[in-house]
Amino acid sequence: MAAVCTVWIGSSATGSGGMALAGSGTSGASTGSGASSSAFSIAGNTGGLFPGLTVNMTLTVNNREHFAIDVTSITSMVSNGSSLCPAANVSVGAFSGNMVVAAGGTATTAVPVTMAYSAPDPCQGLTFPFAYRGQAVKA
Amino acid sequence: MRGARRASVAIVPVAIAVTLMPGTPADAAWSAHGAGSAAGVAMTMPTGSTPSGQASGSSVTVSWASAALPNGVAVAGYVIRRYDAATGAQESVGGNCSGVVTTTTCTELSVPSGTWVYTDIPVQSNWTGGASQKSASIAVA
Numbered sequence: 001m002a003a004v005c006t007v008w009i010g011s012s013a014t015g016s017g018g019m020a021l022a023g024s025g026t027s028g029a030s031t032g033s034g035a036s037s038s039a040f041s042i043a044g045n046t047g048g049l050f051p052g053l054t055v056n057m058t059l060t061v062n063n064r065e066h067f068a069i070d071v072t073s074i075t076s077m078v079s080n081g082s083s084l085c086p087a088a089n090v091s092v093g094a095f096s097g098n099m100v101v102a103a104g105g106t107a108t109t110a111v112p113v114t115m116a117y118s119a120p121d122p123c124q125g126l127t128f129p130f131a132y133r134g135q136a137v138k139a
Numbered sequence: 140m141r142g143a144r145r146a147s148v149a150i151v152p153v154a155i156a157v158t159l160m161p162g163t164p165a166d167a168a169w170s171a172h173g174a175g176s177a178a179g180v181a182m183t184m185p186t187g188s189t190p191s192g193q194a195s196g197s198s199v200t201v202s203w204a205s206a207a208l209p210n211g212v213a214v215a216g217y218v219i220r221r222y223d224a225a226t227g228a229q230e231s232v233g234g235n236c237s238g239v240v241t242t243t244t245c246t247e248l249s250v251p252s253g254t255w256v257y258t259d260i261p262v263q264s265n266w267t268g269g270a271s272q273k274s275a276s277i278a279v280a
Binding site for chain 1: 169170171172173174175176177178179180181182183184208209210263264265266267
């Protein structure tokens with residue numbers, strides 16, 4: 001049986017007691033019927049960076065939806081460690097593929113993190129903030 | 140105003156039905172962004188271990204223990220420095236001990252007469268670690 005929600009076009013569409021509904025289109029960071037504004041989170045830290053070394057960093061995706069999702073891409077943006085050690089000294093590989101995450105569950109993947117061999121001495125001991133962004137569809 | 144309300148009521152039959160059954164076009168259109176933040180932390184270089192030295196004529200052989208990064212990987216090399224034991228003045232290091240030494244021992248040739256102390260500094264690419272404590276004094280006749 002289908003559950004049908006109806007959006008009325010007219011002045012009475014947002015009256016008292018009205019419901020919030022994400023219809024077809026865009027709602028915050030999500031699109032499609034029933035999508036929430038933050039469907040999943042991405043986390044992952046790494047240490048041990050030094051010039052010329054590549055380490056594998058585990059990314060954990062937490063699916064906040066009540067249905068399985070298929071994460072198709074994750075990209076990362078690196079911020080400066082300091083003014084003397086810019087972000088260009090560290091690179092984080094992207095994930096591209098199909099990572100199915102169960103409803104309310106988590107899944108992991110690994111991406112490479114590399115510090116450039118030419119990283120200057122002031123990079124020692126610094127923390128480089130990573131910001132992740134991912135794309136998913138319903139599995 | 141009343142006229143406007145009547146107009147909106149008139150178009151009420153124009154509705155969008157959103158079906159929430161799996162496998163429908165609405166499901167196929169579902170997509171979302173995820174986000175998060177974290178960090179990567181760089182290691183720090185170790186400090187060199189205190190070297191020892193042995194003079195033989197005008198040559199001084201300096202030795203020290205290997206230094207490792209926090210992940211256990213030995214550093215790529217060391218910079219050796221020599222100081223006047225009395226004044227603390229740094230002198231130029233020659234022979235096999237100049238530049239980056241990739242072993243844990245080196246022999247400096249043609250060392251001037253005097254009393255000297257040595258240090259070793261771990262290096263890795265452009266990174267430099269902390270200088271070791273100075274060696275015991277080494278007399279060169």
